[in-house]
Amino acid sequence: MKYLAGRLGALLAVVALIGLLPRLTRTDPALTILHARYADRPPTPAVLDAIRAETGLDGGPLHVLGAWASGLPRGDLGESWVSGQPVGPDVTSALGVSLTLMAASLAVAVLLALALAAGTLRRGAHRRLVTTRAGVGAAVLAALPEFLLAAVLATVLAVQLGWFPALGWGAANQFVLPALAMGVPAGALLGRLLDDALPAVLAEPWARAATAHGMPARRIAAHALHRALPALLPQTGLVVVGLTGGAVAVEALYAIPGLGGTALAAALAQDLPVLQACVLLLLLLGVAAGLAARLGSRALLGPARTDGALPPLVAPKLPTRRTVAAGAVVLGALLIAVVLTGLLRDPLYADAAARLAPPSAAHPLGTDSLGRDVLARLGHGAARTVLTALAVGAVTLLLGLLAGAARAGALTETANALPAVLAGLVVAGIAGPGAWGAAVAVALVAWAPLAAHTSALLAQERAAPHVTVALALGAGPWHRLRRHILPGVLPPVVRHAVLRVPAIALALASLGFLGLGTPAPAPEWGRMLSENLPYAERAPWAVLGPAAALAALGALAVLTSAAVRGRAHR
Structure with a gap:
């Protein structure tokens, strides 16, 4: 309970910061709205005061935060300072696009992780010498930021070779490059972690006993994955959180109408209601992923989570070449x-x-x-x-x-x-x-x-x-x-x-x-x-x-x- 209370308090503090953005900005929100909607009107004090009263920005910080927070349960995310239209419909549509992109990226990440760990899993299931092979190569891939990989893929595969479209969203071939740009670093990280955990799993007594009794290698490999998965799920949650940040650059580069690209455009235009909604949804998406990973790990471990039946997975410390x-x-x-x-x-x-x-x-x-x-x-x-x-x-x-x-x-x-x-x-x-x-x-x-x-x-x-x-x-x-x-x-x-x-x-x-x-x-x-x-x-x-x-x-x-x-x- 104390753990949840502390994490909930920290999350609420971040949400409150998001809600106070209109009061924290160094620019006058009324001027931003005036330049976007009423370019022909002079910025007189009376005009600016009228805009503040119309948008509810004439109160103090607590008034602004309360007005914003009270609309959240009703799905009211405010009105755009630039267009004057409700934020909710556009942001909800962008959320669907981002969820689709993240699902495709996560699928790429899982497939790549399994491919990187396949050699160790196959050798370990047959009781051969187990060494980590993903190692440095996977670590280098994991260190590549999404925006860099997205730019290189767009330059080489889209512009130079013409295999995929460089911009847009909706067609099947438009999913490939964004999903690769976000999924490859995430998959390399998960593959390296899985490859590090498998030797410890396959060295446990149950794996030796299963091999001695002639259990098929495929069944041993399946049990090994099931044993390693609880230790990887928390990292998977962090990977999904990382995808929310990577989505900003990837969506902006490929002109994808998701939360990331919408948030970036709003930040550059100082359209804070849209930015508030996008950042809030991206934050909640990351928190939900982390919570789901923690709950999934607990469910997979079952009673062994509390009775100490399973030892911690300690990867072998191999000397660096x-x-x-x-x-x-x-x-x-x-x-x-x-x-x-x-x-x-x-x-x-x-x-x-x-x-x-x-x-x-x-x-x-x-x-x-x-x-x-x-x-x-x-x-x-x-x-x-x-x-x-x-x-x-x-x-x-x-x-x-x-x-x-x-x-x-x-x-x-x-x-x-x-x-x-x-x-x-x-x-x-x-x-x-x-x-x-x-x-x-x-x-x-x-x-x-x-x-x-x-x-x-x-x-x-x-x-x-x-x-x-x-x-x-x-x-x-x-x-x-x-x-x-x-x-x-x-x-x-x-x-x-x-x-x-x-x-x-x-x-x-x-x-x-x-x-x-x-x-x-x-x-x-x-x-x-x-x-x-x-x-x-x-x-x-x-x-x-x-x-x-x-x-x-x-x-x-x-x-x-x-x-x-x-x-x-x-």
């Missing part, structure tokens, strides 16, 4: 070389005579639609993104340590379940698009894994024998904290925070891709990708350059993390 560490070094050196070379060039110089020029000695990676050097913009964009990611990483480290020490479990789980894109939409609705807003949005959710790590390490250190001995010898609380607890907590959490910097950079790039980050003409990898997509058919290098840089950044994050964990396991 030298090739992984070598790959991280090579990839890091290549990225540094590209960045340093680009920093020596002018990212803002536009040569009109060299617009969309192919790679050459003068422009090794070609030029964009304005004649600007792609290599120069990659180099300067990397410097900007990395510096911002380091600053956000430092803030999230501090927030994670404080929240972990305060044992803010409910708030941590709620923040962990919020994709950075949703936070970016909310911040854009309040402060408008911009670099500061993107940094704040990522920081608002990126601290949660560090807080969970800090909380777990604090509990472990406080129960350690050396702390008990120090207490028995009369050491005070500050002495125990400074000399015995923090030395065991800070180094692992700091390493965790450093390893998360590339992921933070990718989150910032995703907001830049959506137009919610650094404004033009400043170079930024995500914005470079979105700016050059319209020219993918004529100048694919302008798209593949930033796409390759972003993919290399994701791969570097995975390889570095794997190398660090492999060294720790030796």
Whole structure:
């Protein structure tokens, strides 16, 4: 009961924040409505006061929140500030589109996960040597953000090869690319987790006994999947939550009329009632997925959930291969070389005579639609993104340590379940698009894994024998904290925070891709990708350059993390 109360309180706090968006925005809502509906009327105080009275924005924060919340049980989501029409019908229609896209993406994810784990399952069912094979390749796929995969698929399969349509929704062939863009990273993550869990499952006594009694391999494999599924369902819930955030970029890129694309358009137009409704439904969709996964796990475990009959699944700790560490070094050196070379060039110089020029000695990676050097913009964009990611990483480290020490479990789980894109939409609705807003949005959710790590390490250190001995010898609380607890907590959490910097950079790039980050003409990898997509058919290098840089950044994050964990396991 305490668990549910804490999570419900955190959820209600987020919902209240969504309801207060009209009062939190730095722009005057009356001016937004006036410019959208009554462009011919002067913005006099009397006109603005009349608009506020008409829309119910003339009251205080509690009045605005109460009016919005009271309409929710009736399905009244307010009226659009831009069109003046009720929000409910359009958002409900968009919800149906998003649910269809998410179902197709989840089907792709499940099929890919089973394919990645098939080798381990087959060998384990026949009692052969079981080793994890999905490993690094699956981890690299899982690290690719949906917007990047969507852009590459659209460029290669739609524009260059013409196999699928690049835009639209409704026909069967229009489902393929969006479902792949969202389903492949999710399936790679689930496949890696399943591949890690299966060796522990197939090493349990029941699997040995079944093999010894001649049970068919297919039945052993089916039982192994059933045994591993409860441990995977919570992660599946998080995957579905991630799909809600990924849907924003994918729907915007492929012009799909779902909740994500609608929310993005509303955030950019400052149409807050539409943004409120879309973010609320995306949030509730993620919460419902997480709850369904938790209930499904409990139902599958049955009485074994409470009587301890089933041991926890512990994946074997395999030493990292030298090739992984070598790959991280090579990839890091290549990225540094590209960045340093680009920093020596002018990212803002536009040569009109060299617009969309192919790679050459003068422009090794070609030029964009304005004649600007792609290599120069990659180099300067990397410097900007990395510096911002380091600053956000430092803030999230501090927030994670404080929240972990305060044992803010409910708030941590709620923040962990919020994709950075949703936070970016909310911040854009309040402060408008911009670099500061993107940094704040990522920081608002990126601290949660560090807080969970800090909380777990604090509990472990406080129960350690050396702390008990120090207490028995009369050491005070500050002495125990400074000399015995923090030395065991800070180094692992700091390493965790450093390893998360590339992921933070990718989150910032995703907001830049959506137009919610650094404004033009400043170079930024995500914005470079979105700016050059319209020219993918004529100048694919302008798209593949930033796409390759972003993919290399994701791969570097995975390889570095794997190398660090492999060294720790030796």
